[in-house]
Amino acid sequence: MSGRAWARSRFAGPEVDHLFAPWLLHAGLTPDHAQGGLMMPLLAASIHGAGLSVVQGGAKNFLAAFQALFDELGVRVMLGERVEEIVVAAGKAIGVRTTESRISATRAVLASVTPDVLYGSLLPADKTKVAELEPVRQEAARFRFGRGAMQIHVALSAPPRWRDSRLAPVPMVHITDGSSSTAIACAQAEAGLLPPAAPTVVVGRQDVLDPTRVPKGAAALWIQLQEVPYAPTGDSAGELDTSRGWTEELAAGYANRVLDRIADHAPGLADLVLDTKIITPVDLERANPNARFGDPYGGACDLDQSLFWRPLPSTRSHRTPVEGLWHIGSSTHPGAGLGAGSGHLVAQQLTTPPPLQQIRDRIDRIRIAR
Numbered sequence: 001m002s003g004r005a006w007a008r009s010r011f012a013g014p015e016v017d018h019l020f021a022p023w024l025l026h027a028g029l030t031p032d033h034a035q036g037g038l039m040m041p042l043l044a045a046s047i048h049g050a051g052l053s054v055v056q057g058g059a060k061n062f063l064a065a066f067q068a069l070f071d072e073l074g075v076r077v078m079l080g081e082r083v084e085e086i087v088v089a090a091g092k093a094i095g096v097r098t099t100e101s102r103i104s105a106t107r108a109v110l111a112s113v114t115p116d117v118l119y120g121s122l123l124p125a126d127k128t129k130v131a132e133l134e135p136v137r138q139e140a141a142r143f144r145f146g147r148g149a150m151q152i153h154v155a156l157s158a159p160p161r162w163r164d165s166r167l168a169p170v171p172m173v174h175i176t177d178g179s180s181s182t183a184i185a186c187a188q189a190e191a192g193l194l195p196p197a198a199p200t201v202v203v204g205r206q207d208v209l210d211p212t213r214v215p216k217g218a219a220a221l222w223i224q225l226q227e228v229p230y231a232p233t234g235d236s237a238g239e240l241d242t243s244r245g246w247t248e249e250l251a252a253g254y255a256n257r258v259l260d261r262i263a264d265h266a267p268g269l270a271d272l273v274l275d276t277k278i279i280t281p282v283d284l285e286r287a288n289p290n291a292r293f294g295d296p297y298g299g300a301c302d303l304d305q306s307l308f309w310r311p312l313p314s315t316r317s318h319r320t321p322v323e324g325l326w327h328i329g330s331s332t333h334p335g336a337g338l339g340a341g342s343g344h345l346v347a348q349q350l351t352t353p354p355p356l357q358q359i360r361d362r363i364d365r366i367r368i369a370r
Contacts, residue, residue, distance in 0.1 A: 003029070003036030004179040018178035020044055022200050025226040028146050028301030028336070030186040031179035035303050052172065054206045058213060062338075078103075086111065086122045086325060091130050093325035105324065108350055110343070112329035114292055114299065115140035115311045123322065132321035139312040143331075146301060147189045148230040148281025148294030152255050154221040155214075155274040159205075160266035167265075171208040175201040175261060185227040192233035194240060194254055199227050201261055219272075223258060230281045230293040246280040290329060298330030307333065318346050326350075 001009075003024045007017035021031045023043045029036050055062045070077055081098040086109055088094065095104040111118050119140035123133065159168065167173055176182055177198075185195035204222030207214045214220050232242040232250070240253045255278050263269040279287075281294020290298055299305055308316070311331045318326050318333070326346045330336035333345075353361065 001037030002032045002034060003040040004031040004183070006037035006040055007179070014178060018176065021178040021182055022174040022176045022202070023047075025182065025186075025200060025202075028295075028297040031183045033302065035306060054171075054209050056210050056212065083122065085124060085127070086118075086322075088123065088128045088130065088322055088325075092323040108324050108326055110326045110328050110346060112290070112343070113327075114145075114290055114329075114331045115143045115327070116292070117289070118320075118327060128322070130321050136312060136314055136321055139314055143311065144300040144302070144305065145293045145295040146297055146299065147186065147226060148228050149284060149291075149296040150225040150228045150251075150254075150281060150294075151279040151284075152221070152223040152225070152258060153277040153279075154223065154259070155276075156219040156221065156269075156272040157274055158217060158272050159219040160221070160262070160269055160272065162266050164265070169208060171205050173203045173205075175203060175265060182227075188236050189227040189229050192229045192231065194229070194232055194235045194237070194242065195227050196235070196237035197257070197261070199225060199258065199261065201225065201258055203262060218274075221262075223262075225258065226296075228254075228281060228294075230285075230295075246282045251278045251280050290331070296330075297336040298332075301335060306335065310335065317349070318342060 003021055004017065007021065011017070017031075020040050020043065024031060024033070024036050024039060027039045027043065029039060055065075067077070069075075078098075081100050083096050083098050085097045086093055086095075087097055087102070093105060093109040095102060096109060097103075111122065113122065119133065119137045123137075125133075125137070162168055181198040182200045185199050188195045202224035204224065205219065206222055207218075207220050231245060234242055237257075240250055240257075242250060244250070255276060259269060259273070284291045284294045284296065292298075299311065303309075304313075305311070310333045311327065315327065318328055320327050328342040328346055330342075332342045334341040352358075
């Protein structure tokens with residue numbers, strides 16, 4: 001069932017659809033995708049149950065916390081080296097070769113990359129003689145990516161003055177009319193067009209939760225747009241020149257359209273703007289090789305590329321045809337997100353003893369207890 005159908009079948013009036021349909025974009029879906037009827041209540045339950053946390057002092061502290069944990073555990077983190085190849089011998093992954101060195105693996109290699117990169121370049125066919133890999137390579141070559149994403153960071157001299165004052169303490173606002181405009185904008189983006197006057201705009205105010213992010217009295221907007229094409233072929237409004245792709249002029253023009261849409265609900269917004277930073281889908285891909293085609297979710301989240309079929313129909317439980325090689329990351333189950341679900345699932349498998357060993361360990365504990 002789609003998210004639109006789920007809301008219509010269970011609620012009278014448009015309020016629930018308006019509130020939660022935009023959240024489907026955060027799962028890489030549209031209001032009319034299959035499984036939206038599963039994801040909409042799941043997202044609602046997660047938001048109500050756990051909330052939406054931000055890291056105090058900025059996202060850099062998220063990385064700093066992990067770095068401190070790695071240091072405490074004696075984990076070595078290597079930056080600035082590109083992995084060229086996963087080294088395979090006798091059908092088993094035994095390490096990786098980087099631009100600078102070769103790193104051996106005694107237990108396992110975990111690859112947090114997209115399927116096309118893993119099976120297309122990191123496991124070269126002329127060096128990886130594993131018969132089961134060939135059909136998987138063909139599946140990986142057909143792996144699809146979703147719409148591009150765009151972010152606009154805006155520094156403000158003062159908080160936005162919402163027409164509805166109840167929005168002032170709200171840290172995230174979706175500007176949308178639910179399934180209607182969201183579905184249309186998604187269809188336009190998937191057709192290569194920039195949505196016109198009604199794109200779904202995610203307006204984040206992280207400084208509402210963490211005032212240390214901005215100077216006293218100031219504010220900042222974290223704007224996310226998930227209905228933009230990676231390679232625009234036209235503008236639905238016929239106003240912007242897309243003939244040269246995501247140029248600075250095109251990015252600025254579209255950002256102004258988005259800010260105007262926000263200003264409809266927060267008059268005088270333009271007078272508060274101190275500076276903007278625009279990240280286009282091309283910029284996103286350049287910054288993160290896993291964001292192929294500007295897709296922040298590591299691949300299209302259609303039903304055939306989700307759940308048991310993510311990343312590929314022939315791969316299960318993050319295993320690959322190469323012994324000791326595990327596939328993790330947003331392209332794998334359970335998908336994108338900061339929860340690191342795929343790595344956690346693989347870690348559980350790697351650290352859980354085989355069933356027979358578990359029985360022996362339990363018997364030993366019983367003996368000791370007696």
